[in-house]
Amino acid sequence: MTALLAARGATRRFGDHVALHPTDLEVQAGDAVALVGPNGAGKSTLLALLAGSLPPSAGSVERAQGASVGWAPQRAGLYGRLTPRENLELFARLADEPDPPARATALLEALGLRDDARPSGVLSVGQRQRLNLALALLGDPDILLADEPTAALDDQARERFWELAAGRRAAGGAVVFATQAGDEPARYATRVLGLEEGRLV
Amino acid sequence: MRRAGLILAKDLRVLRRSPLLLAAAVGYPLVVAVLVALVGAYAGTKPRVALVDEAGLPPALQVGDRVFRIKPAIDRAGREVHIVRLTNEEARHQLDTGRVVAIVRVPHGFVSDLRAMVRSPKLELETSPSPFSGRIVREVQAFVYALNRELQGAYIGSNLEYVNLLQRGGKGTFLGRDFDVLGLGRTDRLLAAEPQTPAVVSVRKFVRAARLALAQTGDALRATANPIALVHVPERGRTWAFSAQVQAYALTLTVGLLALLLAAGSLAAERDENVIGRLPATLGELVTAKVALGAVVAGLLGTAMALAFGIVIETAAVRGGEPWQRIPLVTLGLVLAGASLGALGCLVAALARDARTALLAAVALALPLAFVAVVPADAVRVAGAIGSLFPVVHALRFFSAALYDVSPWRTLAAEAAWLVAITAALWALARVAARRLLV
DSSP states (O other), X not given: OOOSEEXXXXXXXXTTEEXXXXXXXXXXXXXXXXXXXXXXXXXXHHHHHHHTSSOOSEEEEEEOTTOOEEEEOSSOOSXXXXXXXXXXXXXXXXXXXXXXXXXXXXXHHHTTOOXXXXXXXXXXXXXXXXXXXXXXXXXXXXXXXXXXXXXXXXXXXXXXXXXXXXXXXXXXXXXXXXXXXXXXXXXXXXXXEEEETTEEO | OHHHHHHHHXXXXXXHTOHHHHHHHHHHHHHHHHXXXXXXXXXXXXXXXXXXXXXXXXXXXXXXXXXXXXHHHHHHHTTSSEEEEOOHHHHHHHHHHTSSSEEEEEOTTHHHHHHHTSSOOOOEEXXXXXXXHHHHHHHHHHHHHHHHHHHHHXXXXXXXXXXXXXXXXXXXXXXXXXXXXXXXXXXXXXXXHSOOOHHHHHHHXXXXXXXXXXHTHHHHHHHHHOSSOOOOXXXXXXXXXXXXXXXHHHHHHHHHHHHHHHHHHHHHHHHHTTOGGGOSSOHHHHHHHHHHHHHHHHHHHHHHHHHHHHHHHHHTTOTTOXXXXXXXXXXXXXXXXXXXXXXXXXXXXXXXXXXXXXHHHHHHHHHHHHHHHHSOTTTSHHHXXXXXXXXXXXXXXXXXXXXXXXXXXXXHHHHHHHHHHHHHHHHHHHHHHGGGGGO
């Protein structure tokens, strides 16, 4: 079975500090991989490498041909002076989505975001995290990578997110997420990987 | 390019929603441009030159039969330099410390040479080794030239006294000796009373010819002393505040700084907002968008400035104002200059990474860039050579040619090529360095 996403000896150094030692990981269709470990274990670094937002210092990250990735970083990546709709429409246009306004409307509703003129920078932390996740779900990605996706969400929003993640898996995709929430790996993951001091354990 | 266009549209929208940022971004370079203009005006003020009087110049000097007043003559001649009388020791100290830019020394024997009118008295000029010594030498040469003209007037006046004496006769003094001259007029009258022999007639003919010739002596002497006279026709063309030069400086500095700061700030802000890693656009497209931001904002703001300048010229009825014809050329230059300074801003942002550091670095870079733009390349050659590698100098030359030159095309083509080449080189460097923004 061909992996949707694979890390092969992926390593990341920041100066002299090795944030992630050579790591091998394969993500198959239908997988829900939870990355767990203490702060500074290398979870965010591994997710950023898998998302392609951080180049590996050594090794490689491979993606199945045609497979798309949606990436929700731990600190919401969005334009604070644009409204949530404007953020979604801009990212949709950049990703060549066919109908950006319709897609933005659907995601605003799906994540329970208000469609008003407030810039995203003044939203609450939880609202910004919903927008962060909505941006990751643009384009119905085959692989959803999320770094502590539910950390700032209320219970209702958490449930909504996991429903959307399950939908991705059901459509032949996969989810890889880092979490500190104790019950989430058991409830939502098909595989749990522990990281400690930059190594898979 | 489509993605770069989308990011550019986003940046313009963000800019429109940030009135304070926009005001600061426009206001700061304007303030810098005004300050530079003031510095430029200061550079045009008189240099301070020490006058060391070893000869003991008297308040007035007898030149022939005329009195030559020295202090008013120095004041009139020293319009382009500020003359300060100092002792030799004080002058040397001030020259060493840069308080004066040159010493003009009046050596012993100067006054006696001047009085005797047998050989030229000499002034000694001493300058410090500075990039501006050439200008100082020219200013002091102009001072000596003006002083010479004053003296020429006195000398010519004195010589004409002798000519008048030859014509009319009377008592005179030369080199301290008194003498009495009959004069051509009295000679003619004496000869008229004599029998008109052929010899007397011949001498009278000579006397009349000599009187006619000597009557022209004054004009001839003045013409010989000043073969070419420069006549200053004042108050023609634009005043300095509306000159094309001031406009070129204002456009270059204002728009240049704005493009540099905006591109640097907005690229680094992409990293600060944590969007670079997830943006469905390549780093090349992102850098292109920021370069385009510099070009568009520079084009819009600069053209608005040029239009405002033109309106002021029209409403104030400033002479020599042709404010509209060259605006398309100016706009082209603004876009090219904005793009190249935007590319420089991108490189700064990629190296600095976060927005605060990037803006600080851009401001720090802007000051020496403004310096190399306002200092003429031939004044400080190293600065000129370094400056030619950066866009500001070429932008200034482009605007100067577009606004000044009757036939600017050759200069415009050369400077446009420079700006395009610099933009391409900086874009490539910024694209490579932008990988730092991912970390």
